[in-house]
Amino acid sequence: xxxxxxxxxxxxxxxxxxxxxxxxxxxxxxxxxxxxxxxxxxxxxxxxxxxxxxxxxxxxxxxxxxxxxxxxxxxxxxxxxxxxxxxxxxxxxxxxxxxxxxxxxxxxxxxxxxxxxxxxxxxxxxxxxxxxxxxxxxxxx
Numbered sequence: 001x002x003x004x005x006x007x008x009x010x011x012x013x014x015x016x017x018x019x020x021x022x023x024x025x026x027x028x029x030x031x032x033x034x035x036x037x038x039x040x041x042x043x044x045x046x047x048x049x050x051x052x053x054x055x056x057x058x059x060x061x062x063x064x065x066x067x068x069x070x071x072x073x074x075x076x077x078x079x080x081x082x083x084x085x086x087x088x089x090x091x092x093x094x095x096x097x098x099x100x101x102x103x104x105x106x107x108x109x110x111x112x113x114x115x116x117x118x119x120x121x122x123x124x125x126x127x128x129x130x131x132x133x134x135x136x137x138x139x140x141x
Contacts, residue, residue: 002053002084006093009041009048013057017048020057025076026114030138049093051077051086059086063094070103075117091124109134 009017014037021032031037040048040062051059058081062073072094077086098106108126110117118128 002081004058004086004089005052006089007050007052008046009037009050009060010045011038011041013048013050014038014041016057017050017060020060020078021074021076024078025060025074026111026117029074046097049090049097051090053081053086059090061090061094063097065098065101065103070098070101070106072106072108075108075120087120088124 014034017037018032018034029036031040037048044065047062047064049061049063050057056078058078059076061075064071064073072091075087075090095106097103106126107129108121110121122128
């Protein structure tokens, strides 16, 4: 077992988080830039959870709560640190956050092509919701 610290991200972590996601996360988001991550951390300072070991970010998850839905995004673990319980620790911290805020169900965003991620979510007790499809629209000025 590794010595792992789960903590909320700070504005000082933004560049390190983006570098970590480039190395560890599948897919990209329109918010994967300094402005997007900074806005998240400023709006909800406890939403972006980081797993830190050996002085570096080795895992992350966004545990977003809007007062109605508890949604998980960007669960990622540094490839060289996988299969050490980091995802489990991040999900536990996220679920505890949601329960404390009044959350009743956690939803996870998982890429259709991410088979490894789908197995991880299933092993963590999450079930695929086949009745719903996500609809998106980019917002541009």
